[in-house]
Amino acid sequence: MPAPEALRRQQFTLAAHIRDPEHAAPPPDIEDRRLQVYRDLFFNSLEGLLAGNFPVIRKILDGGRWQALVRDFYREHRCATPIFPELPREFLQYLQARDAGDPPWLLELAHYEWVELALDLSDAEVAPHDPSGDLLQGRPLLSPLAWPLAYAWPVHRLSPSHQPSEPPPQPTFLLVQRGADHRVRFNELTALSFRLLQRLADEPLLSGREQLLALAAEAGASDIDAFLAQGLAMLEQFRAAGIVPGTATS
Numbered sequence: 745m746p747a748p749e750a751l752r753r754q755q756f757t758l759a760a761h762i763r764d765p766e767h768a769a770p771p772p773d774i775e776d777r778r779l780q781v782y783r784d785l786f787f788n789s790l791e792g793l794l795a796g797n798f799p800v801i802r803k804i805l806d807g808g809r810w811q812a813l814v815r816d817f818y819r820e821h822r823c824a825t826p827i828f829p830e831l832p833r834e835f836l837q838y839l840q841a842r843d844a845g846d847p848p849w850l851l852e853l854a855h856y857e858w859v860e861l862a863l864d865l866s867d868a869e870v871a872p873h874d875p876s877g878d879l880l881q882g883r884p885l886l887s888p889l890a891w892p893l894a895y896a897w898p899v900h901r902l903s904p905s906h907q908p909s910e911p912p913p914q915p916t917f918l919l920v921q922r923g924a925d926h927r928v929r930f931n932e933l934t935a936l937s938f939r940l941l942q943r944l945a946d947e948p949l950l951s952g953r954e955q956l957l958a959l960a961a962e963a964g965a966s967d968i969d970a971f972l973a974q975g976l977a978m979l980e981q982f983r984a985a986g987i988v989p990g991t992a993t994s
Contacts, residue, residue, distance in 0.1 A: 762786050764819045790818055790831070797832040798857045801850065804904050816844070829865055832858050847907065849897040856899035859920050860928045863891065870989050877991025879979040880952040880972075884944055889922040890987040892933060892941040900930060921987060936963065937978055941987070948992065952979055 760768040762782050770779050791814045795802045802810055821838040823831065836858050839851050868888035896911040900918060917938035919931045933941070939962070943955050950958070956975035957968070965971040982988035 758782070787815070787818060790814065793828065793831055794835055797861055798835070798854060800857060800902060801853055804847075804853075804902065804907065816842075829861070832861055849899065849902060849908070849911075852895045852897050853899045853902055856893070856895065856918075859891065859893065860930075863889065863920055863922050863928050864926075866922070872993045873990040874993050875983075875990040877993075878952075879983065879988070879991060880956075880976055882951060882991030883949065884952045884955065884979055884982075884988045885948070885990060885992045886941060886944040887921070887987055887989050890941070891920045892938050892945070893918045893920060894938060900932075919987065921985075923986065940975065940978060941982070944988070952976070952991075 754771045757769070757771045758774075761770040761779070765779075765783055770776075791811070794814055794817075795810075805813065817835055817838050821834060823834045825831075825834065836851075836854050839846070839854050866889065870887055870889070871885060873885045874882065895916045895918070897908070898912060898916045900916065914935070917933040917935060919933050919938075919941070920928060921931070922928050936959070940955065940959055943950075943959060947955065947958075952975075953972070956972050959975065960968055960971040963971070979988060983990065
C-alpha cells in the first residue's frame, strides 16, 4: 500500500477510535498510554467548550448524564463545520434530531442558551432608517439584534431545583437583545408585545398603524382608538430601548 494511503487509513482509524474508543479499535502498534492522551485531550476540549455554552444544562444534568450526552454527540454527530464557535449550533442540531428520552424541555433550554452566543457573534447591521420617524405612518423597523422568542417551557427559570414535568398553560415570551455595549440581555415580554414584534419581523412592509389594526383584529379589541394609543406607546418604548430603532427608509 502506498505510504500516503497507509497514513490516511491510520489517521481515519485513529480518529474513529478517539471518537468511539469502546467500539472502534485503535491503530496497531500504538501504546494505550499515548492513545489515552489523545482520547482525553479531544473529549475534554469538546466537553469544556459545550459546558461553557450550555451551563444550565450542564448543572441540571448530573455529571454522568452530561458526560454521556456529550459522548453521544461526539460519537454520533458529524459536524458540518470546523469552526469552534459553531459547535454549539451543531450540538443544538444534534439534539433536534435526537430521540433518546431526554427531558421534554431540553431542546428549548438548549436553544435558549445557544441564542446568547448566536446573537453575540452576529454581524447583522440595522438597515437604513429614520430614528425619529412616525411610528404610525411609517414602517417600524425591528432591529436585527433584537429577537422575540416563544417557548412552551419557562426556559429562563429552569434549574437543578426547578424541572417541571409539564409545561405551564401559557407560553414563555422573551426578548433577547444585543445592546450598544455589545452585551446580550434577556427580558420577558407580554403576549401582546411579543406578537407585535413578531408581526414587525413577518410583515415589514406594513405601517405601524396597519400593524396595530391587524393586531387589534387578532386580539378582538372593541375600542380601536384606545388600542392604537396603547400600541403606539408600546412602539415608542421599543424605540427608546433600541428594539425598534426607527422607521424604515428603503
